[in-house]
Amino acid sequence: MNRVGATYSSVGKELRLRRILDPRGSVVFAFDHGVEHGPRDFNEDTINAERVIARVVEAGVDAVMLTPGLARITSRAWMGKASLIVKITGKTLLRPADERLVQSPFGSLDEAIALGADAVAMTVYWGSPYEDVMLERWFNVKSIAESYGIPLLQLAYPRGPSIENMYDVEVVMYGARAAAESGADIIKTYYTGSTETFKKVVESANGIPVLMSGGKLRSKPEDFLRDLASVMEAGGAGAVVGRNIFQSEDITGMTKAVVSVIKDRVDPGDAAKRYLGRTA
Ligand code: FBP
16 A cells, blocks of 8 residues: 555554554443542442453453553553553542533643553533633644644533533534544544434544443443444444443443444344343
């Protein structure tokens, strides 16, 4: 293949993206909840991050998305076994409610590179009164990441006082389009509730891969697996899942079920039966 137009950084970016994006569909394990939500998300077992990550990685995810500090603490669990996405923005629920519409810097591009990251993740709350602050940081990181060939994953979350329903298809489409126009290499956003509507989100991203954001633990795992199947049918590139995996009664089984639905298009009911022992 003629690679004459390629630059060092375009080759580097392609190499890194290949480590995350499986053409069959990608599964990324998000585990930034210690900062985003705090201890309420964990139990006595899952408070040990390395133990959780080891199980999920063993069960076959493509990548883990961690804060720089957690990547360091848990490196034995993922190193050489899954790709690393370092998330360098964050906020805690300890801050006042009206300050939660902005994510602060939570690490740097340099730290992510030092950790060997395959991509860097940053949140933009489209529609927030602090949109400009988050965009300024996004573009500062973007311009340097571009020169090093580091892909940027954007958590493109529409949130703000003028947004009545952040899962509304037009609103999610808007965020996905804006994320694509801001130069995101991978977009992570909300599921809009149906294949038909999620197709529009994928179209809105104009070819930039769209990953579904997991969301709160569903009471029935089959329901979550059905959403994943719908995302794949809509042309989604996979999912970034946190709570629906690590808050599951069977972390390994749920990870395998998620992987099988996304990568092998196993029927959600069959996956729940096979990996979680659920009966219809
Ligand atoms: P989940 O699958 O648990 O929803 O994780 C995805 C994620 O984006 C995390 O990366 C982040 O911690 C959390 O959701 C954000 O949650 P919130 O909607 O409360 O801001």
